[in-house]
Amino acid sequence: MTIIWGGLALGAVYALVAVGYNIVFISSKTFNFAQAQLMMVGTFVAHTGLVTLRLPVALVVLMATAAVMAVAAVEERLAIRPVGDPEAVLVTTLGAAVLLNGLTQLVWGGQPLTVPFFGGDQVLELLGGRVYPVEIALVVVAVALVVLFTWFSRRFVTGLALLAMAEDREAAMLRGIDVRRLAFWTFAASGALAGLLGVFVGPKTFAVATLGASLALKGFVVVAIGGFGSMPGTLVGGLVVGLVEALAARHLGSEYASISVFAVLIAILLVRPSGLFVRTRERAV
Template identity: 60%
Template sequence: MTLVWGGLALGAIYALVAIGYNIVYLSAKTFNFAHAQLLMLGVFVTYTCLMEWRLPWLLVIVLAAAAVAVVAAIENLVAVRPVKDVHNILVTTLGASTFLDGTVSLIWGNQPLAVSFPLGGNAIDLLGGRVYPIEPILILLVIVIVLADFWISRRFLVGLALRAMSEDPEAAQLRGVNIRAMAFGAFVAAGALAGAAAVFVGPKTFAVSTLGDSLALKGFVALAIGGFGSMPGALVGGAAVGLVEILAARYLGGEYSNPMIFVMLLTVFIIRPAGLFVHSSERTV
């Protein structure tokens, strides 16, 4: 059970990245390939605020969310808004991810930096396994985020507008939805969410300059397994990737973790090409 807890906690982190991808995808039908780097930046901001400045933990959540939201807004204005073709946005956001990787390395260096957690770092017994307090909290956090998205998208005007945009942008625009402003807001909101979530991610992953690249790949695999645009799919896909990674490392060896993840991805694509939670449909053109 200890391995399961560890795998689910890792999966929760991958699901957080996949959720960020989804927020941008649903609003603009493209991906922000720098989203994992935004989460990484939030982890480093958390380290600075919590470990160096010794600020209160709740204040750190607010500051990390605000800092990453500002960076996301700048990225959108520089690397997304001037680009007309959504396919080219993949290239410009990939460039933004490289820029953020270099900036983080320049400011904080390449050595892993430990980030503390208020509830401590000692393992506890939970449901037959040994877990660190941050692990069940990460799992609970991502579940709450998915449930909150479900609620907001059905109960609030902004959520309904984003759903309309994801299904038919032209029709939503005809109904008075400001497509450009909503897409920008969703982009920044995804950044703010990454910054806030980074406060919980840091104690699990440490602050390290290679974190963004690792999370980007596995977060995208989690998204592909669950299905593009599906928040529950991101949750399940993340859990699947985390469990396969840690179980393969334990029983087959660490060098087999990534190959087994991609074997799982190929298996899902063969059975459900659109992902586990998305139904492919035919359109007459």
């Protein structure tokens, strides 16, 4: 059961990255490779705030949110807006990811840094397994976020505008939606979210510069399983990836953890190329 809890928490981390991917994908049909790196920057800021500066938690949360939001805003302006076609965006956001990796290594060094969890770190017994408070928090946050986003997108004008934009960008434009502005602010919001989540993710993963690549890819697997743009899909995807990784590492050995996730990815992509929760459309000329 301890393994299951660990896997669920890990899956929640991946799902959180995937939520970030999806927010950007829904708003601008682009794929932000640097999403996981944004979250990584959040973990570093959390480390600096909580460990180095010993600031109160609320302040650190604000700090991480604001800092990563600013980074995301810069990324949108420099690496996404000026680029036309979606394939070039993949290259430039990959560039942003590499750049963030390099910069964080310069600033914080290559060693893993601890990020204490504000909810404490005493082990709890739950349903016959041992679990850290932060692991429970991660699962709760992931579920809450998906519910919140779904509710927001149905209930509010901005949310509906987002959905309209995702459905048909030009039609949304003709309806008087400022598509570029909306895309910018959604991107910044996805950054703010990544920063905020850094405070939750850091205690589980540590703040380390190599975090980005692995998170980015596992987060992508989650999206591939759940389907691009599907929020409930991220929960299912995260569940699958987290459990597969934890169980494979436990029963087959740590070197099989990623290999098993890859096998799942290939299987899913071959059977349902657009994910489990998105309907395929027949191709048109």
